[in-house]
Amino acid sequence: MLTTAGLGVTIGTAGCVREVRNAVNRDGRDRLSLTITTLPADGDRESIQLARTVRDTLEAVGIDASLAILSHEEFLRAILTNHEFDAYVGRYPGGSDPAYLYETLHSQYADESGWQNPFGVTSLALDDVLERQRRADGQQRREAVEETVETFAAEQPFVPICAPDEYRLVRTDRFDGWGERHPGTAQGYLGLEMVGESSDEEGDGDGDGDRDRDGDEDKVARLRAAHTDPRPSQNLNPLSAEYRHRGLVTGLLYDSFAVDPDVIGPLEDGGNDGANTRQANDGNGGDDEADELTTGIDLHPWLAESWEWERNDDALVLSVRLRDDVRFHDGEPLTADDVEFTYRFLADTTLGADGIPAPSPRHRGAIAGLEAVEGSEDGHRVELRFDAGSGTAAAARALTVPILPKHVWRDRSTPADVTGVRIAEGTTDALVVDNVPAVGSGPFAFADRTDREHVTLERSDDHFSVRPGLDLPEPTVSEVQIAIDPRSTSAIELVAGDDADVTTTTLESYVIDDVLEIADGNDDLEVLESPPRTFYHLGFNARTAPFTNPRFRRTVARLIDKAWIVEDIFDGYATPVSSPVASEWVPDELAWDDDDPATPFLGTDGTGDIDIDAARSAFEAAGFDYDANGRLRTREGN
Amino acid sequence: MLVRVLVQLTVVVALSLLVSTAVFVGRYRLRDTRLEWRDRVRAAAPITVVLAVVLLFNSVARQTVPELSWMIGYRWTETPIYDLEGEFILWLQAQATPELTAYFSFIYIYGYVFLLVFPLVAYFALSNTRPLRELLTAYTLNYALGLLCYVFVIAYGPRNVMPELVDALLYDTYPQYQHLTRQVNRNTNVFPSLHTSLAATVGFLAYRTRRVYPKWAVVAGFLSLSVAISTMYLGIHWVIDVLAGIGLAFVSVFLAGHLVGQWSVWDWLENRVSFR
Known part of the structure; x- marks a missing residue:
């Protein structure tokens, strides 16, 4: 009797507690919060502005967004090596040929470190078109590329924003032949012609720019470059993803076939x-x-x-x-x-x-x-x-x-060794060494450097390009001194004041108007405009929710008014883009035509004003919902 | 470029030192100084050596500190700094006029150096060497404690976060100063503001010596306040950096007041000699 009653109570309690358990152990959705990783203004003025614009946009549609600002090396290490980010804004060192998309988006590279698939995108559709693109040639390849671009437009593994025009300021009174080859590449600094015999005899202007140099500066034809990125003075490893941008300096030191x-x-x-x-x-x-x-x-x-x-x-x-x-x-x-x-x-x-x-x-x-x-x-x-x-x-x-x-x-090839610290597997010396002095076979050899001040290269006199009978651009200057100067404005001043011959890094867009004016009023100065070799983009870490969801990525892409960003942040010195390849590879229906063909802006074009209701409906249509306070909710995690 | 800026700085500061020595220190103190300088140098020598060592260590460590910080430091730019103070810097910058920009740029570079150097002259001209020793001790503490903060806190200043709103007034209006300041400062070293803390140190000590140098106390107070505001006005520091700088100055001056006179190197040397 008693036992039966006890049993009944037990059954009753168990059933009750199970219901509690069923209720308690269900996780709800939480407000979506994410961090946008980017660079400080000293490293990349446009990136931080873009990142703040994106943050404000996301906040406006009910997403809790914040910024993380990292130095160049730490930024690239977080994105490329550790994959520790939600979203980031930065420049992609793409290429004129769409082949780079293969390593950028193929799922087989999702777990690797480096410029291969930093987004962790895994899509069978993308893999398929990328594979075809790699295997095809000629017309078939063109078709495969166009299909890749179409698949890309649908999936938005990252959001291409704009390609900044490249401007550099040069002096023409000591060297000529600027701009015949792209000044963003090593070849841009070969084949320069000395202007007048006297120019290298009389040295360089008032001379106080060459602080730690002695008298024999007059005898060498030194090319003086002002570089805003300090990394080449710290590391010359051509394998390093963190310390290289497009490899201009290592391109002078090393040869490729x-x-x-x-x-x-x-x-x-x-x-x-x-x-x-x-x-x-x-x-x-x-x-x-x-x-x-x-x-x-x-x-x-x-x-x-x-x-x-x-x-x-x-x-x-x-x-x-x-x-x-x-x-x-x-x-x-x-x-x-x-x-x-x-x-x-x-x-x-x-x-x-x-x-x-x-x-x-x-x-x-x-x-x-x-x-x-x-x-x-x-x-x-x-x-x-x-x-x-x-x-x-x-x-x-x-x-x-x-x-x-x-x-x-x-x-x-041996693993990097730090006493007392466990280093991640697969971290070889080759990936972390600063490679100073660099020994290559390139047109210039390493001579000297001081951290954050300069890196100096000297001509390699027996480089093959100087051999008679070869019509290749050759190193004509006997020395290249790349002085590190952290801001465009002071780099411009160095060139204008005859303390430098060229700004090797591209000028930030906010100074371009001024530079054009300065060069206009000075016969010895010229502004080089070169085709863009990088593009700004918003990258997602597609390894975690909700960025795994192409619908989410697409909706975010539609919140970005690229044309307005180009005007507002880049002063018009950039081209809005919706595809990650040069325009000649973009199929007609995806060509930029006043508005974004792939992910049209959810708002008034060219003003940056988002239509909040439309944006919310778009998120809801993508399967997300809003709480009573207008905050976007999602199930986070993997 | 750097040489030009440095020469300019030296000339301006030297001239203002001459003028202010004449105005604040006066003939009689200088006369006494000529008679007593050996004793005063002797008294100030030990702490000067310590300061020199700290400065030397500082200049070496500044290369290494950022590398260390990125491994062990806390990143404060967004949280808590930006979250806490919001838009104050923007408001301050909205008051910008060309005259103010010229004034604060001048203060940030020239006024600051003058403010740090002149008290050395002024206190050296006093028979009582205690203020001089306190000043040197406080400088030493500022640099030592400041460096420690830099190891543990990574933060970017306003100009790095809001480049278009906070005009980097100094570097865009007077790009040549970039050559000067980048020798000294790393852009992740903004918490606390060492500019503010050193200026405030001079201000606090000038208040302490106000009976001896009443006019200087007023000028020093005004200058140190200007330096503190200039760092924010020019978009280099957040308000929190400046407050922390004032805090650091207070701690340094307080500690200096207690530490100075505790030990004497000369007594210690004499004792050792007499024991033998």
């Missing part, structure tokens, strides 16, 4: 050089197959004398002929052995030691599909083997990586 013809520029029309290009492309005898293999390849021989393509059943083979008698700056010869090593090293800086591979964070895409590298016995030829399906247009990017000296870098 080939360079972008957009960069080489006017040489394409030059007489001798045409032969050189043809030699490279017709090496295979000029039959149909060779034509088919080389169409769409847009590279010019540099460290390579020539190259040939060959496709067989199980591989695409690129065989490269090295120039004779090339030496590194320390006098060691550059051989096929160094080349073989470089490709192995970039693919895995641990060189196959135990543990996880640690590829170079900057060159993953360039060597995608590369399966084997083999040097010939005489040391003059190297064969690069790509997987059978590779297209030549994508594979040719392997020609653009810097060639490293094996005798310097081989020992850097």
Whole structure:
């Protein structure tokens, strides 16, 4: 009797508590809060302004948004290496060729560190079109790229905002020939002509700009550059994702097999050089197959004398002929052995030691599909083997990586070692070393540096470009002194006051009006305008909710009035973009035409005013809801 | 460029030192100083050495501190600094006129250096070396404690967060000063404002010595207030940095008052000699 009663009570209680448990253990949705990571104004004035605009926009539609401001290195480390961010605003060092999208968006790279898929985007649809883009050539490739752009527009793995115009101020009274090649690249500083014999005799103006230099400054033709980014004075590692932007300075120190013809520029029309290009492309005898293999390849021989393509059943083979008698700056010869090593090293800086591979964070895409590298016995030829399906247009990017000296870098495959601290697996010395002094084979050799003050390079007198008979731009100045100057305004003053010849970093947009005016009133000054090589974007960490949801990303993209941002933040010196590739690759229906074709702004175009109701409806349509206080709620976490 | 700015700074400060020495210190004190300077140097030497060591260490450590901070420091720019004080800096900047900008830029560079150097002259001219020793001790404490804060707090100043609203008035109006100040300052070292704390230190001590230098007390108070405002007006520091700077000054002056006279290097040396 008693037992039965007890049992009844127990059953009753258990049922009651279970209901409580059922109720208590259900998690609700919380207000969405996110942090936008960006750079301080000293590092990138437009980024912080953009980030604040985005924050205000998100706050307006009921999302709790805040900013995190990090220095350049820490910013890139957080985004690229640690993936510790919700969203970020910054510049993407894209490329003129859409091939870079492969490593940027392919899901196979979602867990890696570096410029390969920092967003952690995983989409079968994207993978599919990217794979096709990598394998195709010619018209098929164009179609695949257009499809990639369309898929991109739908999924918005990140939001391209605008491509800033590049402006630089130069002095023309000491050097001429500016702007023939893109001044954002190493080649832009080759082939400069000295103006008048006297100019390098009389030194440079009042002389007090060269603070720690002594009298023999008068004898050298020194190119004085003002650089607003201090990182080259701190680190010259071509593999470092944190310390490199587009690799201008390391481009002067290291050679690659080939360079972008957009960069080489006017040489394409030059007489001798045409032969050189043809030699490279017709090496295979000029039959149909060779034509088919080389169409769409847009590279010019540099460290390579020539190259040939060959496709067989199980591989695409690129065989490269090295120039004779090339030496590194320390006098060691550059051989096929160094080349073989470089490709192995970039693919895995641990060189196959135990543990996880640690590829170079900057060159993953360039060597995608590369399966084997083999040097010939005489040391003059190297064969690069790509997987059978590779297209030549994508594979040719392997020609653009810097060639490293094996005798310097081989020992850097060991894990970085800090006494008493456990370092993450796959952190090799190669990824963290500052690489000073840098030993490359490039047109300039490292000479000196002082942290946050300057880095100085001197001409490599036996660089192959100075050899007679080669029509390549050569190092004409005997020294390049890159002085670090943290702000555009003071960099401009250095150039205007004849304490510098060029601002190597692009000028911030808020000073461009003034610079144009200054240059207008001074015959010795000229403003170089060059095509953009980067674009500003809003990146999401698609590894966590709600950024995993393409509908959420799309809706956020539609809150950004790109045309207004260009006017308001960039003073009109930028181009609003909706696709992450150059306009020639964008399909017609996605071409920018007064408004954003992919993610039209939810508000009045060109004013930045959001239609809050429309924005809320858009979020609701995407499956999110608002609480009574107008705050967007979501289920956070993974 | 840097040389030009430095020469300019030296000339202006030297001239103002001459004038103010004539005005505040006066002939009689200078006469006594000529007679007693050896004793005074002897009295101030130990703490001067300590200050020199701290400054030297500081200049080396400034290279390393940011590297350390990014590993162990707290990032304060957004929270709590920006959240707490909101828009005060914007309001202050809205009052900007070209005259004010010229005035505060002048104060930030020239007024500040003068304010720090002149008390050394003025207190050296006193027979009682205590104010001089207190001043040097307080400077030392400012630099030492300030550096410690810089290790643990990473914060960017207003000009780095709101570049278009807070005009970086100093560096855009007078870009040449960028060459000067970047030798000294790292942009993550804004909490506390060392400009403010050193200026306030001089102000507090000038108040303490107001019976000896009544006119200087007034001038020092005015200048140190100007320096504090200039750091905010020019978009270099937040209000919180300035308040923390005043706090640091107070602590430094308080500690200096207690520490000075506690130990004497010379007595210690004499004792050692007599024991033998």
